[in-house]
Amino acid sequence: MDTTQLLKGVLDLAVLAVLREEDGYGYDILRRLRAAGLEEIGDASVYGTLRRLFAAGYLTTYVVPSEEGPHRKYYALNPAGRSQLKQGREIWRGFASTMDSLLQES
Amino acid sequence: MNEDIARYTAAVTAALSDLPVAQREELLEDLPAHLAEVASEGGSLVDRLGTPTAYAAELRATLAPVPRGHRFTVEPLLARWRPVDRRLGPLFGHERFTDFAVLLRPAWWILRGYFAAFLLAAPLGGGGPQALIPRLGSSLLGGLVLTAGCVLGSLWLGRTTAVNRRRGLRVFGGIATAVTALFGFVYLLNADGNLSGSRPAPAYAEQSSTSNVVLVDAQGHLVTGVRVLDLDTGDWAAVRVYTCDDGGIAAGLLSQDDWSWRYPALAQYCARLRGQNGFPTPDLSATGSPAGSPAPGPSVSPSAGAGPSAGPSASPSPGPSATR
Known part of the structure; x- marks a missing residue:
């Protein structure tokens, strides 16, 4: 079992979490996730997740012109996204502590 | 570089050709712009992102699971509507016509409540076929109260279904809307026929x-x-x-x-x-x-x-x- 399998279930939550403090564009979000330790994550996963979260109404977008290079599409959490993040965090904490106690070596 | 992006996009699209058109379009809509961002970081796309096929496979994994048992979908219709939506939008000062229509929703909620009041009052003989305010029995005041209640109820239902995605509520809202719309349409046709004089109402009062x-x-x-x-x-x-x-x-x-x-x-x-x-x-x-x-x-x-x-x-x- 590798982390990619585990990531699938929590990718939404991870993306929402890195957008909590600061809006970001696709590649920047990928960089933040990798910097946070999710190194196996791929660009397509982040792009696809952003599209899906946007379609679900959790994110808003705006375009920022860039001096060197193409325009960048920034994603930001909206209130629905924030409440989704809050809910996801609680579910994750309960799940993680259950798994911790299951896996504890005595 | 643009050729690189176009080639990469085409290859990813081809690898996802089995997806429903609307879903694929929605997924890939932003891909060229996104790839342009990636490309601006330097290096070829294949170096940074891997092969288009692998990229497509990873994208596919992020799709929400499709619920089973829903054979009929409106997706093909939606896919046809979307370009029209975008073309009509600017005429109304919005990116998409849908954005404009969404703004009009409260007006429709009010109209729905108004006709719902007629629908509810109808079994009680609520006003003639061309009454503008329903009557509760023969009471105008009762009719006004009923109308106000129905309008408020309809606004509440509209607000709630717009925010709350609970299935039962949405189905109820849909049925209520369909019945009211049908009734309202028939009512309007009827009233129009009466008012335009195809059947002039007697100008005198009934006499004993x-x-x-x-x-x-x-x-x-x-x-x-x-x-x-x-x-x-x-x-x-x-x-x-x-x-x-x-x-x-x-x-x-x-x-x-x-x-x-x-x-x-x-x-x-x-x-x-x-x-x-x-x-x-x-x-x-x-x-x-x-x-x-x-x-x-x-x-x-x-x-x-x-x-x-x-x-x-x-x-x-x-x-x-x-x-x-």
């Missing part, structure tokens, strides 16, 4: 029924067995009969102005009768019935379905004292 009425000819002889033929259809016509009482026209039935305006020929006839010195007294011996009892013979009686055109054509013959 008049008894002791007979038909007599100009000499005062009782006329029996009268029937009125509609010359247009060849059928027996339903008839309304108006009176020219001594001195007054159609007392209690129509105001003089209204009446004579509507049926000028009848007005002239009555005026002529008035010019003669009084009316002849009916000779009731013709039927042998006691004076004062309703005449059995004349089939001239108020008839709800009577067209107004039947009135004037019927009236001149009976003479002085017919009534409706």
Whole structure:
């Protein structure tokens, strides 16, 4: 079992979490996730997740012109996204502590 | 570099060709712009992102699982609508027409509540077919309260279903909307038919029924067995009969102005009768019935379905004292 399998279930939550403090564009979000330790994550996963979260109404977008290079599409959490993040965090904490106690070596 | 992006996008699209068109379009809509961002970081796309096939496989994994059992979807229709949506949008000052339509939703919620009030009041005889405010029984105040309640309820339902995605509530909202829309449409058609004069409403008030009425000819002889033929259809016509009482026209039935305006020929006839010195007294011996009892013979009686055109054509013959 590798982390990619585990990531699938929590990718939404991870993306929402890195957008909590600061809006970001696709590649920047990928960089933040990798910097946070999710190194196996791929660009397509982040792009696809952003599209899906946007379609679900959790994110808003705006375009920022860039001096060197193409325009960048920034994603930001909206209130629905924030409440989704809050809910996801609680579910994750309960799940993680259950798994911790299951896996504890005595 | 743009060629690189186009080639990469095409390859990813091809690898996802089995997806429903709408889903694929939505997923890949932003891909060229995104790849341009990635490309601006330097290096070729394949170096940074791996092969298009691998990229497509990773993308596919991020798709929400498709719920089973939903064979029929509106996705193909939506896919066709989207370009039209975008083209219409600027005409209304928005990116998409849908954005504009969403702004109009509260207005529709109010209209839905308004018609729902008619729908609820209908079993209680809520106002005529062209009432603008429903009646609760015959109470206008009750109707106003009902309308206000329905409008508020509809606004609440609209707000709630817009935010809350609970299935039961949405289904209920959908059914309520469909029924109300159908009812409202029929109601409007009906009211429009009435107001545009295809069926003019009687201009006089219902009067308590008049008894002791007979038909007599100009000499005062009782006329029996009268029937009125509609010359247009060849059928027996339903008839309304108006009176020219001594001195007054159609007392209690129509105001003089209204009446004579509507049926000028009848007005002239009555005026002529008035010019003669009084009316002849009916000779009731013709039927042998006691004076004062309703005449059995004349089939001239108020008839709800009577067209107004039947009135004037019927009236001149009976003479002085017919009534409706």
